[in-house]
Amino acid sequence: MSEQQPNSQNAASFLLIDDNATFGQLLMRGFARRDLNLLWVPDSASALATTAPLQGIILDLNLDGESGLQLLPALLARFPKVPIVVLTGYASISTAVSAVKLGASQYLPKPADVDTLLAAFGPWELEPQEALAWVAFQPSVRKQSWEYVQFVLQQHEGNISAAARALNMHRRTLQRILQKKPVSQ
Template sequence: MRHFLLVDDNATFATLLGRSFARRQLALSWAETGERALACHPAPEGIILDLNLGEESGLQLLPALCRRFPGVPVLVLTGYASISTAVTAVKLGATQYLPKPADVDTILAAFEAPDIPVAPPPEELVAFRPSVRKQSWEYVQFVLQQHEGNISAAARALGMHRRTLQRMLQKKPAPR
């Protein structure tokens, strides 16, 4: 039986995904913290990693997972997808990056797909024209990442009040 590891702090999501994997005769272990994920034994065939793990950051956990389980593909699955975090995740060792919600078929297909190319072809860049709202969301995510998730420091760098930034981050990302 194929075995996967889900690293996510959302118990409801973990339960639902676990049931969907079981229906496909696949095993899914769940770790709600980085410490539990790194203690997983035996090594899984694939790792599904959320970027927001309560007090932890999936981006900070990613290199440790890659060292602990070398050669195991890591799929970053997040409800707060942005170009900035996608690029960083790939640079840190992720093989795929998907926004939530994603169904089991999409997740499994991502494990079967080749790794994400680090530099997309120029045609894709020309065709992709994000809205101003999306660009501002991307920039906020970039600044937050530059300040290692410290909301107060990112708010100072953006010239806004910390609570305003917190409210922005609680909203869903802007559509394309």
């Protein structure tokens, strides 16, 4: 477990759960510049073992082969009143819907800077000259179609026949669509 030492006793503390050490170090420095504590842990076991009082949790969706969505209910049980922001390099509508349904307070695509993350937790005092750089996430029509197919499939619990009926298409057509790579943009 790799945790940063607190900057001061009265500073707000956040927890970052991300398997990318470089990203963790960058965010730790960014939070420290704002006199905020960021504890960084690389896995779910370390996250659930954290005992520090937290104002927020930043959870990566992909934790070295583990799904952050599977960790979300355990985090909510362990830290019931702490808001959780899901952060991912693989943003999609279906995972965003799933994250919010499971209890995440926000869902942000990477890259996200410190100000964007803090804004996701609510009103924090930020430097006035630092405007929030919100990422405009507008997927292409192909990407939206892919996401909708994934959403409908998830709604039908992976049942391809039921999803095909809901999409008003032949089951084999849906199978061919699902065999293709996900659309990146």
